[in-house]
Amino acid sequence: MFFFICPFLLLLYTLHYRIFFCSSVCLLLPFFFFFFFGWCAGVSGVRMAVTRAESIVNADLGAVEVNLEGVGLESLEPVLPLLSRLPRLKALRLARNKLTGLPNDLTGICQLEYLDLSANPITGASTIMQGLSGLAILRHLYVDLPCESEEDEVIVAVQSLESFNGTSLTEVFEEVRGAMEGDKSDDGDTSPAPRIFDATDTSVPDEAPIYGQEQQRQQQQYSSTQFQQWKAEETKNIQGLYTLVTNFTGNVFTQKEFNMYVSNVVRHLCALTAAEPDPSSREGEKLKAKKVLYEYCLEELCRVVSGRDAVLGRALTEIAKAQSCLLESYDHLWRRITEDMNGRIAVMKKDMQDAIQEIESLMGQLGQKENDSNGGSGTNAVNGMELQRLQEEVGKLRTENERLQTKLRLVEASACSPDAVAPGALRNSSASADHSRISPSSSRAPHSGSKVLTLKQLKQAIEDIYASKSKYDIKCSESHLPRETMEQHMYTYLNQRYGLKHIILDWATAIIQGIKKYNLEDNDVAVFGKILRNEIDEEFRFVQRQVRETVHELLRVYIKGKRPSKSDTDINKIVQKKTNGTLLEDEWVDIVKYMYNTEDAVSIIMRVRDYLRQVSQPRRRSSIQRGHEIASIHDVQLPYAELIRILLDFQLEGHERFLGRFHSIFCRHDADRNGIVNAQEFTAILKTVDASKTDEEIEALLELIDPFGNQLITYSECVTFLSAEIVRMMKAVE
Numbered sequence: 001m002f003f004f005i006c007p008f009l010l011l012l013y014t015l016h017y018r019i020f021f022c023s024s025v026c027l028l029l030p031f032f033f034f035f036f037f038g039w040c041a042g043v044s045g046v047r048m049a050v051t052r053a054e055s056i057v058n059a060d061l062g063a064v065e066v067n068l069e070g071v072g073l074e075s076l077e078p079v080l081p082l083l084s085r086l087p088r089l090k091a092l093r094l095a096r097n098k099l100t101g102l103p104n105d106l107t108g109i110c111q112l113e114y115l116d117l118s119a120n121p122i123t124g125a126s127t128i129m130q131g132l133s134g135l136a137i138l139r140h141l142y143v144d145l146p147c148e149s150e151e152d153e154v155i156v157a158v159q160s161l162e163s164f165n166g167t168s169l170t171e172v173f174e175e176v177r178g179a180m181e182g183d184k185s186d187d188g189d190t191s192p193a194p195r196i197f198d199a200t201d202t203s204v205p206d207e208a209p210i211y212g213q214e215q216q217r218q219q220q221q222y223s224s225t226q227f228q229q230w231k232a233e234e235t236k237n238i239q240g241l242y243t244l245v246t247n248f249t250g251n252v253f254t255q256k257e258f259n260m261y262v263s264n265v266v267r268h269l270c271a272l273t274a275a276e277p278d279p280s281s282r283e284g285e286k287l288k289a290k291k292v293l294y295e296y297c298l299e300e301l302c303r304v305v306s307g308r309d310a311v312l313g314r315a316l317t318e319i320a321k322a323q324s325c326l327l328e329s330y331d332h333l334w335r336r337i338t339e340d341m342n343g344r345i346a347v348m349k350k351d352m353q354d355a356i357q358e359i360e361s362l363m364g365q366l367g368q369k370e371n372d373s374n375g376g377s378g379t380n381a382v383n384g385m386e387l388q389r390l391q392e393e394v395g396k397l398r399t400e401n402e403r404l405q406t407k408l409r410l411v412e413a414s415a416c417s418p419d420a421v422a423p424g425a426l427r428n429s430s431a432s433a434d435h436s437r438i439s440p441s442s443s444r445a446p447h448s449g450s451k452v453l454t455l456k457q458l459k460q461a462i463e464d465i466y467a468s469k470s471k472y473d474i475k476c477s478e479s480h481l482p483r484e485t486m487e488q489h490m491y492t493y494l495n496q497r498y499g500l501k502h503i504i505l506d507w508a509t510a511i512i513q514g515i516k517k518y519n520l521e522d523n524d525v526a527v528f529g530k531i532l533r534n535e536i537d538e539e540f541r542f543v544q545r546q547v548r549e550t551v552h553e554l555l556r557v558y559i560k561g562k563r564p565s566k567s568d569t570d571i572n573k574i575v576q577k578k579t580n581g582t583l584l585e586d587e588w589v590d591i592v593k594y595m596y597n598t599e600d601a602v603s604i605i606m607r608v609r610d611y612l613r614q615v616s617q618p619r620r621r622s623s624i625q626r627g628h629e630i631a632s633i634h635d636v637q638l639p640y641a642e643l644i645r646i647l648l649d650f651q652l653e654g655h656e657r658f659l660g661r662f663h664s665i666f667c668r669h670d671a672d673r674n675g676i677v678n679a680q681e682f683t684a685i686l687k688t689v690d691a692s693k694t695d696e697e698i699e700a701l702l703e704l705i706d707p708f709g710n711q712l713i714t715y716s717e718c719v720t721f722l723s724a725e726i727v728r729m730m731k732a733v734e
């Protein structure tokens with residue numbers, strides 16, 4: 001019996017074990033297959049993402065923009081070699097992928113200007129910083145980072161950025177800088193306010209940022225000062241300095257606040273320098289940023305010292321203010337020097353266009369003579385001789401014009417240099433030719449078809465010429481061709497637009513006649529006319545533009561200070577209403593006092609009051625007749641447009657006074673009266689202006705103003721290069 005039961009039990013045990021083993025395998029098998037196929041799918045998904053990205057890139061190897069959004073890339077490494085084969089690639093869209101960082105070396109796509117990394121699981125700024133350092137001209141960046149401080153690090157590190165996550169860095173800086181200036185005025189800062197214009201002392205006020213904008217592109221590559229980007233060591237040094245201050249004051253809680261302030265200043269500096277093409281200007285902005293941070297440390301130290309020792313604190317505060325004023329004065333000096341250098345390439349057009357204008361004028365006379373001779377019943381010998389004389393004169397002028405144009409092209413090898421010289425054409429020195437330079441309509445061309453421009457049409461034509469010249473100057477700079485003077489470009493512009501000689505002459509005559517008609521009525525017209533006649537330098541129009549912008553901004557700041565609770569939209573509406581209407585006395589007086597020194601401000605205020613007195617006279621008589629109370633001039637509001645006109649006229653008069661004596665000296669030594677002097681004439685002018693100049697100094701200045709020895713130095717170049725000597729001469733006369 002036992003022998004029968006034991007095998008049976010063994011069989012049952014074996015079957016139970018096998019059933020348990022099979023059940024376990026059946027339970028684990030789905031998990032095994034899940035992980036196995038998941039791994040295979042992941043590998044396949046990565047390969048598919050790379051394959052899809054490669055197909056997109058290979059579809060157009062000449063593409064400027066590549067869109068790889070949402071393809072599932074986990075790394076840029078596999079497609080980077082393909083992207084480096086796109087020579088024209090400017091924009092790369094990588095949003096909604098699985099990127100956790102960027103490759104360390106992106107020099108293969110260093111030409112990239114737009115990069116979108118948004119909606120990617122970027123783990124931190126450290127994973128993209130090294131790669132971004134290889135994108136030297138990256139302008140627009142979109143990336144999602146864990147915290148704002150890391151965004152600040154990226155903005156500081158990539159100094160070429162113009163926008164970050166859709167926010168314009170330049171606009172942010174301008175808003176913060178305006179707010180800082182408003183806070184400074186609201187806090188009652190007692191330090192001397194910087195003067196914006198001083199028309200009586202010199203002709204080179206603090207307008208350098210605007211005064212030479214058209215020349216900065218040319219000067220950039222010749223600047224001896226190379227801009228050094230803000231480094232982390234500089235931040236550490238400044239923070240260490242403030243730590244020393246807090247160690248003395250014992251107020252360690254302000255360290256974090258100071259670190260945030262440093263971060264904001266550096267961010268705004270980067271935004272400003274990114275939009276500034278001139279390396280010297282960028283370096284200057286960097287030094288001013290350091291000055292602001294050092295003053296922050298010094299103010300904290302003065303505050304604590306004043307609390308412990310009032311006498312010592314007051315002395316230290318006065319020394320700090322004196323130092324700040326000294327640095328401001330130096331900054332103003334630097335701006336004037338920059339303006340002087342930029343103005344050297346100012347007006348390079350006068351004489352060449354005079355020859356062209358004389359040709360057109362004589363051609364008009366010649367055509368009229370031919371018409372008279374063909375329509376007349378009998379052509380006498382006098383008319384024949386006159387026609388022959390005009391033809392010979394036109395031929396000579398054409399030959400002279402071609403010779404001078406050839407010489408101009410040779411000289412224009414130096415167009416991209418700040419020392420570039422614009423030679424001009426010799427003119428007929430007779431009175432009739434000199435008069436035709438001013439007004440081509442004085443020729444004997446028929447007047448029946450002459451064009452007459454309204455003031456609005458004339459100003460539009462002037463603006464079109466200004467705009468055309470700005471674009472033309474950029475083309476000349478890029479092509480290493482010479483710049484034109486305003487008069488030359490007026491005819492270039494008319495020739496490009498109309499082509500036909502009689503239409504060009506008709507328009508030129510209308511513009512010149514319009515200048516004569518409206519120069520006393522409108523400042524813009526007066527400035528354009530004086531630029532054409534070589535009486536003032538061409539860049540003075542930027543000064544007038546800056547006056548308008550400054551008045552508008554000061555009005556906005558004033559209204560904002562009076563209505564701090566108003567929103568920016570409401571403030572802008574109020575400013576718009578003011579600019580289209582009238583100003584209260586407190587408003588325009590505050591603007592004038594801020595812009596000018598005391599003497600100039602008093603003079604301008606008297607002019608405004610004279611204008612208001614003239615305006616109020618009819619009202620006074622009308623009030624007397626009706627028996628009403630007579631209002632004083634203080635009750636008469638000043639139209640905004642009249643304030644602008646008075647300020648612009650004041651600037652123009654001051655600039656002309658400054659150049660008056662030098663202009664007489666220049667004309668005295670300009671033998672052929674063409675606005676251009678040679679080296680010998682320039683030497684005589686320089687010795688008249690500054691007799692202390694040695695021969696070595698004169699030779700050095702000649703080498704600077706005429707490096708290629710072309711013997712063609714314009715009046716505007718003389719004003720620019722000799723501005724310091726002119727200032728000293730004017731002060732000596734006073």
